[in-house]
Amino acid sequence: MNLTLADLTDHGELFLRGTALTIALTFASLIAGMALGVLGAAGRRSTLAPVRWITGAYVELIRNTPFIIQLFFIFFGLPKLGIRMGSLEAAFLAMSINLGGYATEIIRAGLDSIGRGMWEAGASLGLTRWQSFRLVILVPALQKVYPALTSQFIIILLGSSVVSQIAVEELTFVGSYIQSRNFRAFETTLIVAAIYLLLVLVFKWICAAIDKRVFAFARAGR
């Protein structure tokens, strides 16, 4: 096989910029998506029926349509309704909303796994329902579903490659851009794949470190 990586050495800075944007987009979407997920999960278990319906519809809408269609709807569709945003903002919004939908269901499962006893413990301490949710229930619930959340985060990280479609100049875009110039498709794809792999490995390591610190209580009793 004829592998010519030399043609790609000039593009180091481009790869770096693309990787940085992928990381930034993923990180920002994880924060926003998780916030949406916690709110959504709380909404799914709300005592108010309309709140349950709205969050339910949100989950069904996001989980049953392709990500690229959600992205195109935000980028190409919303301008028709007078809401125009740049490709970067549209990508961030689409990724956050998408993660929010999946995270809602995952966190709801975590909440379901917490027994009534915990809620009652909160109530007996004089906490309101919302305070119990925030202070007593949420962290153990997140701990239960943490592995599932982590995989969803990785899907978001890798799925960010899709936003290259609307000219967001992240890692996949950079790869396609470079190979449209030097026609070294295989070498470019190889490098892009290697960077994604490295990103995910580092990301998993960070998640494991967070698990150790934040959810140490879960292992304390064992």
Added chain:
Amino acid sequence: MLTLKRLALAAVIAVLPLTTSFAAKADALADIMKNKVLRVAVPQDFPPFGSVGPDMQPRGYDIDTAALIAKELGVKLELVPVSSANRLPFLQTKKVDLVISSLGKNAEREKQIDFTVAYAPFYSGVFGPASVKVAAAADLSKKTIGVTRGALEDLELSKIVPVDADVRRFEDNNTTIAAFLSGQVQMIATGNVVAAAILEKNPPNRPEPKFVIKDSPCFIGLNKDEPALLAKVNEILKKTKADGSLDAVSKKWLGAPLPADLKS
């Protein structure tokens, strides 16, 4: 069996140049005037230059140009639908008098046939609504231009665009068009035929020509050694350019008048 077929084919190919060079001795213009018929090879699969209309009749820029020339000659028009692969053989075997089939000029073709002056614009350029004031690459500064990544327009535009212009490179042609139509980019760099196809749909964002990136206009092809026919068609093209009738064809099919360099 296969080799026999190939042999026969080889024999045909070997004899073909002899017959055409012999036949080319005749005066095509005299024949046209005598038979009162102008036979023109036109595309049928390349809108807006040539396609089949809802009435099953061929229509397009090339067909209207052929009709203009036949009218000026005062003869009947006979359209011969061809594909881009067989349009030159049709001419060389004298099945048609002219090829008006969005034919570009290059050195290889010039060895085989003659060309008239250009009759239709075919170029890559930057297009945008009238409200965006751009006349050259330098004016793109601080503006957003959508282009299909890796396309000819991307490669050529990247060489001439100012550093502070915002070139957005989209995955494919349709995404680029969607970005322009939804107002996500101010301008679009594409072919004039694509711009014409967008204009035909009458969108709120109209891609009107701003400047040319790469020009390769269309020419009418005819057989070599036909000076009378060549002179006559050139004269007709000059006249129809001057009186606006070819301009009308351009406006009708490409949504834009003939560019200045094609007008003379």
